[in-house]
Amino acid sequence: MARPVKRLASRAVAACASFGLLATGGGTTASAATAPAHPFPAHVTYQVGVMPSASQATRDAAVQKAYDSWKSTYLVKGCASNEYYVSTKGDDDAPNNGTVSEAQGYGMNIVPLMAGYDANAKAEFDGLWQLVKDHKDGDGLMQWQLDGKSCKYADSGTPDSATDGDLDIGYGLILADRQWGGYTADAKAWLASFYAHDVASDGHLKCEDDGPGTDTRPSDMMLDHLRAFAAYDSAHDWNKVVTRTEAVISEFTGTYSSSAGLLSDFVVGANTTTPKPAPANYQEDQPDNIVGYNSLRVPWHMGTDALVNGSSTAAVAYATAKKESACLKSLSGGNPAKVQPHIKLNCANGNVSGDTQAEEAGDSAGPSAMAAGDQAWTDAIWKQLATNPFGDAYYGETIKMLVYLVMAGDYWNPATA
Numbered sequence: 001m002a003r004p005v006k007r008l009a010s011r012a013v014a015a016c017a018s019f020g021l022l023a024t025g026g027g028t029t030a031s032a033a034t035a036p037a038h039p040f041p042a043h044v045t046y047q048v049g050v051m052p053s054a055s056q057a058t059r060d061a062a063v064q065k066a067y068d069s070w071k072s073t074y075l076v077k078g079c080a081s082n083e084y085y086v087s088t089k090g091d092d093d094a095p096n097n098g099t100v101s102e103a104q105g106y107g108m109n110i111v112p113l114m115a116g117y118d119a120n121a122k123a124e125f126d127g128l129w130q131l132v133k134d135h136k137d138g139d140g141l142m143q144w145q146l147d148g149k150s151c152k153y154a155d156s157g158t159p160d161s162a163t164d165g166d167l168d169i170g171y172g173l174i175l176a177d178r179q180w181g182g183y184t185a186d187a188k189a190w191l192a193s194f195y196a197h198d199v200a201s202d203g204h205l206k207c208e209d210d211g212p213g214t215d216t217r218p219s220d221m222m223l224d225h226l227r228a229f230a231a232y233d234s235a236h237d238w239n240k241v242v243t244r245t246e247a248v249i250s251e252f253t254g255t256y257s258s259s260a261g262l263l264s265d266f267v268v269g270a271n272t273t274t275p276k277p278a279p280a281n282y283q284e285d286q287p288d289n290i291v292g293y294n295s296l297r298v299p300w301h302m303g304t305d306a307l308v309n310g311s312s313t314a315a316v317a318y319a320t321a322k323k324e325s326a327c328l329k330s331l332s333g334g335n336p337a338k339v340q341p342h343i344k345l346n347c348a349n350g351n352v353s354g355d356t357q358a359e360e361a362g363d364s365a366g367p368s369a370m371a372a373g374d375q376a377w378t379d380a381i382w383k384q385l386a387t388n389p390f391g392d393a394y395y396g397e398t399i400k401m402l403v404y405l406v407m408a409g410d411y412w413n414p415a416t417a
Contacts, residue, residue, distance in 0.1 A: 039116020042412040047310030049370040052382035059408035079151035084127030090393020096148025105168025112175040140193035171225040178414040195236040203244030204270045216270035218263035219294040223305040231415035246316040260347035261323030265294040291343040303367025321368035336362030360396035
């Protein structure tokens with residue numbers, strides 16, 4: 001399908017039209033929400049790697065400050081009075097600052113992790129989930145893009161979902177169930193729909209619920225999520241999905257990026273033992289055969305899986321994270337602001353015409369730098385998180401928020417909670 005599956009290539013700043021009601025305030029809103037079982041700050045001890053040199057108190061304070069800014073800018077009450085959504089304000093991801101399923105999934109991860117600091121977190125989570133429930137496609141998954149004025153599906157054709165949003169929504173429901181209880185039925189029903197429609201017959205992840213069973217998108221390879229699904233839901237063979245996802249990573253990088261561990265934005269032939277980069281303009285108006293605005297998220301996901309699950313359980317992610325960290329450090333000279341959003345699979349800058357550097361490209365490397373045990377590189381990335389050198393909006397600032405939680409040691413594992 002020749003349309004953006006999730007990440008639009010344009011970095012143009014969208015108009016700041018209102019979508020629903022005004023954005024909510026910071027982390028001090030009062031609510032009679034159920035007390036969280038795992039209140040922020042979590043102070044997790046990861047299985048491998050290093051932490052930023054900043055003290056734990058400094059890290060917690062930085063996360064709180066970032067959350068207050070993110071929440072006041074992007075978490076909005078609407079479209080209905082019992083709904084919340086994450087606005088794509090400042091980016092070109094949905095018409096009229098609407099939302100996308102990826103954004104809702106991010107929000108449904110962030111908000112439960114900030115419960116305890118944000119007294120209104122449960123009400124906000126319930127509102128995010130309500131909007132998802134009110135905008136499902138025919139497969140029971142969230143319509144991937146909503147218009148900011150009409151709150152209706154904004155893409156052409158029959159409404160469909162995007163795998164990254166579906167993954168994060170499912171993971172968010174598990175986080176909420178571990179945090180407050182009461183979401184088990186919803187979480188297991190969601191995972192059943194996901195397994196039925198986003199997982200190909202051989203176990204690899206499709207790009208969307210109605211997409212072909214031959215393609216995959218590496219930025220969807222959230223192995224820590226899949227392992228949590230396996231621990232939570234015994235009705236489906238999630239270990240098959242983990243195993244096939246790891247095999248695609250190993251098969252692809254072994255052929256196309258053996259030294260750097262990089263994965264292109266889209267991969268074709270994922271149902272074979274010889275997956276390969278998609279053609280350059282396969283899905284989006286940016287090169288899909290190299291690292292771009294989709295796969296720049298891969299170091300974040302690989303590093304997070306390694307940190308949470310360790311070098312043995314997460315051996316493929318751990319090895320990939322170390323290679324990617326070394327590549328990005330070398331290319332940027334150790335300055336995360338110089339990490340390019342487009343990188344060739346041989347670890348050379350992509351030099352895409354009209355390209356701009358993007359803060360999220362360097363931010364995303366943080367968990368991999370930690371997993372690799374590179375203290376100086378970890379500290380440099382941590383320092384950049386407090387800045388926004390390229391004026392990134394929804395996409396970059398939301399990735400930053402999640403990376404902040406991981407790097408601060410406040411990203412707890414619902415599989416073991």
